[in-house]
Amino acid sequence: MTENGFEHELMEADHLGVEVIKVDAEVLIPVATALYAYGFNYLQCQGGYDAGPGEELVSFYHLIKLSDNADKPEELRVKVFLPRDNPILPSLYWIWKAADWQERETYDMYGIVYQGHPNLKRILMPEDWVGWPLRKDYISPDFYELQDAY
Numbered sequence: 001m002t003e004n005g006f007e008h009e010l011m012e013a014d015h016l017g018v019e020v021i022k023v024d025a026e027v028l029i030p031v032a033t034a035l036y037a038y039g040f041n042y043l044q045c046q047g048g049y050d051a052g053p054g055e056e057l058v059s060f061y062h063l064i065k066l067s068d069n070a071d072k073p074e075e076l077r078v079k080v081f082l083p084r085d086n087p088i089l090p091s092l093y094w095i096w097k098a099a100d101w102q103e104r105e106t107y108d109m110y111g112i113v114y115q116g117h118p119n120l121k122r123i124l125m126p127e128d129w130v131g132w133p134l135r136k137d138y139i140s141p142d143f144y145e146l147q148d149a150y
Helices: 025-037 099-110
Strands: 008-011 021-022 042-050 059-063 074-082 088-092 113-115
Touching: 025 074, 025 088, 042 099, 059 099, 074 088, 099 113
Parallel strands: 021 074, 088 113
Antiparallel strands: 008 021, 042 059, 059 074
16 A cells, blocks of 8 residues: 555454544545455455544444455455544545445444435435434433324
8 A cells, every 4th residue: 555655544443353443524435446446356344433421423434355366355444533513524435335334334324424425315214314323422312202203
């Protein structure tokens, strides 16, 4: 990645030894395209998390390089840290179609907007739900009135 001029930061490997890199939202598309070209052809998981009240939101992508001649596939996790007041980054749906519902779920729970996603709308919560339920500063409403339930 470095020799090709892609800006990234190597983070500490996870508990399983999977390499983790941090990239900025502005370079996510070129980095993801390069990783796909390098053979990371399978998006195993996409998700998000909240680093804490007032902290950044994180969107992550767990990529795997599947090949016939490897005993163990290579794995890589890409993380993008976003400001909680305007969490926007490009959708990777156009590179890995598996990002479709996973980006929608992350949007629904954390409010991270994936620009260019073909159908970015709530998938778990009702469409008129206010707020992002998995953010650590989320305040649960006292009740939710179901409309048109009968």
